[in-house]
Amino acid sequence: MSDAATTDPVHDFIAKAVSEHPVVLFMKGVPDQPRCGFSSQVVQILDQLGVDFVGVDVLQSEPLREGIKRFSDWPTIPQLYVKGEFVGGCDIVREMFQTGELQGFLEQQGVAAQ
């Protein structure tokens, strides 16, 4: 998992991305132009909450697209990371948003919109 020492460059890239940026969304396409409805939904939720996030387009790299699935033990894209922790995919993020849990979680993590 995320803290294991490794020589896999894709694994290292992902580990670095999620440790350097408080909120990272691994997605299909870019935040301004998502290329999948599920990625688009998560972008809309983060935008609506005014959260600063970094989008990583997995369509730019097949090793990355496969690597993120292994890294998170999660078979689908998008994947949301906050403070280095995997929060969930589209269903979980949407459910957390609808119940208000996501806003509370982001505040607790200190990454909510100011």
Place this chain on the structure above:
Amino acid sequence: MPMPIADLEAALREGFPDAEIQVEDLAGDNDHYRARIVSAAFAGVPRVKQHQLVYAALKGKMGGELHALALETSAPA
């Protein structure tokens, strides 16, 4: 790569024998499903882990044969 609804249901029933399972074909294309699964296996388990249990029951088909599966998982009330 679509997956017939019967195969999906069968895989879920095998993985969660005790569960109440409802599967809907959202787009009518055997490729976009929603599954509601109520199983004691989810009691006290965080949501990410609940979904990982479902994906494990699908034995690698998720993200391959199966493109979209919206999941709602919960433990019996």
